[in-house]
Amino acid sequence: MADNSSNKSLFTVSSLQGGYGDIQILNGVSIDVPEKNIVTIVGPNGAGKSTILKAVYGIAKVTSGSVTLHKDGKDIDVLATKPHNLSKIGVGYVPQIENVFPALSIEENLEVGYVDFANKSLDEVRDEIYQSYPDLKKRHRDRAGTLSGGQRQMLAMARALMSSPRILLLDEPSAGLAPALVDQLFDELVKINQTGVTILMVEQNARRALAISDYGYVLDMGRNRHEGVGSALVDDPEIVGIYLGKK
C-alpha cells in the first residue's frame, strides 16, 4: 500500500441504480477509484457488491447513474462501451467463477486475453506474464481445466493482465481458496498494483482485503454505508462489529 492518496480519479461509479430484471439491487452506489490505488468494496451478502461489476459488463441492468473511466484527460462512458471493447480501453475483469477457459491450454488462455492496442507484441506481453508467473510457464501446454483452484485464479488474473489494463476489476478473488493461498493471492495483488495497475475489488474476506487497500467502501442494501482509508475501516469498532465480524 503506497501513499497514493493524492492521486486523481481513474474510475468513478456515480449514483448507480439497477439490478436483475425487475429486482433492484443497487440503490445509488457511488465509488471513486483514484489512479494506482487498491480500492475494496466490502459488505454483507446481497449488498450488491458484485452487481456493480456486473453492471459495468452489461450482465446486470443499469436504470440510472453512470460509470466513467478518466484516462489521459478524457472521460470515457464505460456503460456505453461494448463489453468486448472494455479491455481495449484499459479495463480488465476477473469474474468470480468460471474465469478461465478450461478446454484451452494455459498459453491459449493468455493469448485470447491479449489486446492488440498497445505498442507491445503478444510475445512480449506473454513473456512478461511468464516472468511474473513461472508456474504458468511451466505448464503452458496443459489445459486450464487441469489446474487447481489457486492456479486457476492466478491464470484468470494473468489473462486479464494480458490486455495491459489500467484498472483491474476483481470479483471476490479469494473466494474458494485455501487459507494459505489467500495470503499468496493478496501478496500477488499488491505486486500487480506496484506495477502501476489500479485495482477495484469486491471481497468477502473483508479484513484481509482492507488491510492491503488504500481505500475501502462498506456497502449495505445497495447503498454506501461507510467509507474510509482501508486500515482505518478495519480498526473502526462499529464497522468491525456490524460488517466484519469478530477477529
Added chain:
Amino acid sequence: MSDFIQYFFNGLVVGCIFAIAAVGISLLYSVLRLVNFAAGDFLTLGAFITYFLSVTLELNFLLSVVVSMIAGMAISWFLELVLWRNLRRNKAGTLALFLVATGVALMLRPIIQFIFGTETRKFNIDILKTYDFLGARIPQTQLLVLIFASASILTIALFIAKARIGKDMRAYANNPGLASVSGINVDRVVLATWLISGALGSLAGVFQGLVQGQFNNAMGESLLLSFFAAVVLGTIGDAYGALAGGLLLGLIMELSQLSIFFGGVPSNYKPVVAFATLVLVLLFKPEGIFGYRARKV
C-alpha cells in the same frame, strides 16, 4: 491384401468428406448451440452450384468450386441475419433452434429441386481414369479428392489451432460468459463460424459429388445422419474430434465390407455400421473419443 488397400483407400476418401462436413456441424453446435439439420442440403447446394457454373456455364472447374463456396458462405450469413440472430435474441433454446434448422432443410430441398430439377447430374470430369495400386483400383477423381480434402482438413485444423479467430472460437465455445467479458468480439466469432461452415458445406458437397460420380438433389440429406454420428463419435462440439471422428467413421464403414467381418457387411448396411460404432463408443466412453472432463475445483 488388395481388398484391404481398396477399402482403406475408399475409407480415407469417404472419411475426409465426413470430416469436412462434420467439423462445420461441430463448430456451429459449439459456438451457437445449433444442431444444423440443414447441413446435408448445403452439401447438395454446393454440388449443384458448382455443376451449374462448370457444366451449364462452362466455367473453369476450380473457379466454380470457389464461387460455390462463396455462395455457401453468403447463404449461411444471410440466414444468420434474417433468422438465427433473431432467434438467439429471443432466447430460443437448443430444441427450438434444431426444429428451425429442420425447417430450413425442408425448405432448401424443394428450392434446390425447383431450380436444378430432379435429374441425376455429373461433373464434366473424367471419372473413368483409374490407377492400379497393389491390386487396388484407385480412380483418379478419388485420388484428387483425397489430396484436396486432406489439404483442406489440415488447413481447418491449423486455422482452429493457431489463428487468433480460431482460438477465439474455441474460447467462446468453451465459456461464452467469460469470452464476452474478456475482449473477445462475439459478433466476429459468430460471423467466422457461419462463413467457415458455409464454405465447408459446399466443398464437401463437391467432393461427395465427385466421388459418387453422379448425384441428385437427395445427395446431402442421405449423408446427414452419418455426419452427426461422426460429430458425436469425436465428442460433440470438439472441432478436432469431429475431424477425427469423420475420418474414423469413414474408415470403419468401408473396412466393414472386408470379408473377415461376418463375410463382409453389404455396402447398403454402411449406415448401420456407423451407428453401431457410435453406440459402442458411447457405451464405454460417453463423452466421445476426445472428451475430457475438467478438474472440479
